[in-house]
Amino acid sequence: MTFTPSADLAGFVTYTATLSGQDSGGTAISTGKTWSFRTAKPPAAAGVCPCSLYDEDATPTVLQDPENAQLTLGVRFRADVAGRVTGVKFYKGVNNAAPHTGTLWSANGSVLAQGTFTDESTSGWQTLTFATPVEIQANTDYIASYRTNGYYSATPNAFASSDLSKPPLRVTSTAGAYAYGTGFPAATSPSSYMVDVVFEKGAPTLTMTSRSPVPGAVEVPRASNVVASFSSAISPGYSVSVTSGGQPVQGTTTLGNSGTTLTFDPTSLLPAAADVTVTISGVTSTEGASLPTQTWTFRTRSAETPDNQTLFGDVVPAVEAQDDASPVEVGTVFSPTRDGRVTAIRFYKGAGNGGTHVGSLWNMAGQRLAQVTFANETASGWQQATLSSPVEVQAGVSYIVSYLAPQGRYATTSQFFATAYSAGDLTAPAGNNGRYLYGAAGGFPQYAFGSTNYFADVVFQRAGPTISVTERNPEPGATEVATSVNPSITFSTGIASGWNMSVTANGSSVAGSAALSSDGRTLRFTPSAALPAGATVSVTVSGVVSTDGANLPTQTWSFTTVPPVVTEVSLFTGVTPQNASTFDLMPIEVGTAFTTSVAGSVTAIRFYKGSGNTGTHVGSLWNAAGTRIAQVTFTNETATGWQQATLATPVALTPGAVYVVSYYAPNGRYSSTPAALTQSRTVGPLTAPGGANGRYRYGIGGGLPNRSWNSTNYFVDVRFRPASP
Known part of the structure; x- marks a missing residue:
């Protein structure tokens, strides 16, 4: 038979149920027809004490465990705040017979309070109130327990299934405690044995647990924040003031997510080598405790100087103490x-x-x-x-x-x-x-x-200021330097203004401009035009002082540019004879008369060689008086084609004067093109006059070729280098 109230029963009220009726034989119910029960109290508001882990309407999943043994069952707990335990509770099944002893233990097994449950009901939550409440510390483990002779109530794996903490009371996933017999329940379990504690918060207190930088600290990094931590969460209304030399330090104050830490973040670096005073006032905990005004002072480190430099002077680490205890x-x-x-x-x-x-x-x-x-x-x-x-x-x-x-x-x-x-x-x-x-x-x-x-x-500590030259370009004494060069000098450190850089070529000033590189270490001179070829160029740098005051003596060095580019010319370059080898087998000296329109020098003698033109060939250069002014023997000849022999010393020629270049062919077979020199031939400054040109002389040993026939070109030539380009 089930009675269903039309509305929820009121909390913490004793109700009486009465049955009446007859069995099928007409006999009325005579015994057990009336009984009473009390409803549970409604749950307390969160955080309001007296506090317990379980509400009165909490029930176990196992009303009575069949294990019939003497046990001490309990719960391991801690409180967020200091306070006092006024009693312990447990859930009782019908067969969990009295008497029951309740105990409060320290984590090391010391008995802090004990008593016997009285006026127990047949089932439900039973409460023991200690004769004297026990003061407990915040965040410290304790065990509340009761002793049973069996048939206890439990909810297996309850603590592991969900967090059953109910602030300010906290439990872990193995908060169940037990021991066989009457001793301290040191064994742990994820199961709940439906044991609870009655806790009253102590009067609210508030202290400052830490501050950074610490009072009296010296050499404090100027990038440091000011941090203060408190024993409890605090409410808005606090004030943080940071001053130095009587002047406020600008910055922003924030309260951490836990509500227990204030951080002052300066807008800029703290002043160097200064006393900094921190004042924190108006601090009240969320529970109403007030903290007196707190004031302390620390000193910052000095500013860096060349004689007192560090890498990390005002830098602070992200982690001040790593979680690693190994040496x-x-x-x-x-x-x-x-x-x-x-x-x-x-x-x-x-x-x-x-x-x-x-x-x-x-x-x-x-x-x-x-x-x-x-x-x-x-x-x-x-x-x-x-x-x-x-x-x-x-x-x-x-x-x-x-x-x-x-x-x-x-x-x-x-x-x-x-x-x-x-x-x-x-x-x-x-x-x-x-x-x-x-x-x-x-x-x-x-x-x-x-x-x-x-x-x-x-x-x-930086060494005294010094400066030196680390590079010159071109290097002192360099030769054949390109005329496009921009002379430069590089120093070991940056230099200040006031320097001077000048350049001369063969003693004459070179127009241009000098500039200092962006890093302040290199001076470079840029000439307005290319430097003259074949010139001795001198660079002078004076008035050089480093940015930190070191003086450099005047620096001077010289180099030589590439010689002028001079192109040598010949009369018959690219020309080949009509007859590479004549059928004349007589020894003969053949040559060409020529003049130059500019001063210059003959550097080599050339002739064209055909097959059969064998033997030792000797080239000669003659002046207008018939005097041989140069002679050279050809070596390393090829079988045919143009042959060339360089004079040991170039021979200077006079413009307008007539010269003859010749070679001796001991076995004849010279090359020729008849009538090739009927007209003058001019190449650059060289001219082979037309008419009685193409010279020859028969005879062993040769000699000045003073005869001509049919203006024949015998393909004898010079290499001529003009005196200037």
Whole structure:
């Protein structure tokens, strides 16, 4: 028989049910016809205490487990806030017979409170109120339990199936606790044994749990944010003021998603070498607790100078303390762009990066150049240790700075070295940078991962200003330099204005203009016209001072341009004889009379050779008086064609004078074209007069050819080089 109310029953009310009726024989119900029950309380508002994990209408999926054994069953829980436990509860099935003992335990098994349940109902939730409430700490594990002799209620796998936390009370996926017998229920289970706790929040409190930079911190990076954390979430209405020298520091304050962290992000870098004061006021927790005004001061690091440079001066890591406790040496590859010296080693320290830290400077071959132990460290932030003797380092040479973190927890920013990073005179290359080596003794950090910056750094002092010449173009003393050249000079560093650059050719000034390159290191002179050929060119550079004040003495150097391009000419280039080999077998000297219209020199004698023209051929050059002024023997001849012999010394000719060029053919068979020279033939400055030309002389040994016949061309020629192009 089922009675269905027309509306939901009211909560936390005792109802009485009465049955009446007769059986089929007419006998009325005499026993068990009346009983009472109480309805559950409605669920409490979220977060309002007294608090429990279960509402009163919660029921188990297994009303009574058939296991008939003495057990201690419980639930492991923690509270988000401090407060007190006033009692414990459990769900009772009909056969879970009294007496039942309730206990509150610490996580290590100490009994904090205990009592016996009284006035139990036949089934449903039973509550034990402790004679004295127990104060508990926030975020600390406790166990509430009761002791049963069997037939307990349960919901198997309840904690693993869903999160049964009910703030401010929290449970995990294995919050079920049990023990056979009467001892501490240390065993864990994903099942719920329907055990609960009654919790009252303590009076709301609010404290500042951390602040960064810490009070009194020094050498604070100027890019730092100001961060304050609180023990509880806070409400709007707070005020954050940051000042330096009595002047406000502009920036933006934000409250983190958890409501427990305030972050002040300055609009620009904090002032250098300055005391910065932070004032936080009007802070109230969401539970109503107020925090007195908080004020503290820290000091920023000095601005970088040429004598006090670092790579990461005002940079802070993305992760201040990596979750890695293994001992490791971490470091950075760097190179200076100027000569100088390393005076100190630095590293960024986060929470947990404890132990003795030792800094090292290495060359790339793994040789340790310096070592120093850090002392008087602060709790966090940049730490610095001065070397007992500074280490000289060279421009353009790579080094590694590192430190040993014996307890790990080093600072990192991943992918920091995906691109090269430069600051002042220091550069950290991209790629294989961010070095490490695991091991208790540390050592040369040769490995890299993810271009990670581990925030190991140096203090670098630039050497005194110097300047030198690194390149001259053309080089001093260069010869056959193109006339189109733009002379230039390059320096080891950038130069200031006030310089002068001039060029002369054979002592005469060269018109043009000089300009400084965009990087300030190269002066280049551009002539208005091409430099003269075959000239001695001198370049003078004066008044050169580097951008940091180093003076360079006046620089002068010279070079020579290519000689003028002179084209040699001949009378019969490209001409071939009608008769390559005559049938005349007599020894004979044959030649050509010619003149030049310009000054110049004969450099070689030529003749055309046909088959049969054998023997040793000797070429000669004669003046108008019949004097032989040059002679040369032909060597390395080909079988036929034009042959040429270069004079040991070119012979200068006088314009307008008549000369004869000839060669001796000891076996005749010379080449000829009759009547070819009836008219004058002119090629460039050379002319073979027409008429009585084409000269010959028979006889062994030859001689000046002074006869002519039929203006015949015997194909004897010169190579002539004019004195100027």
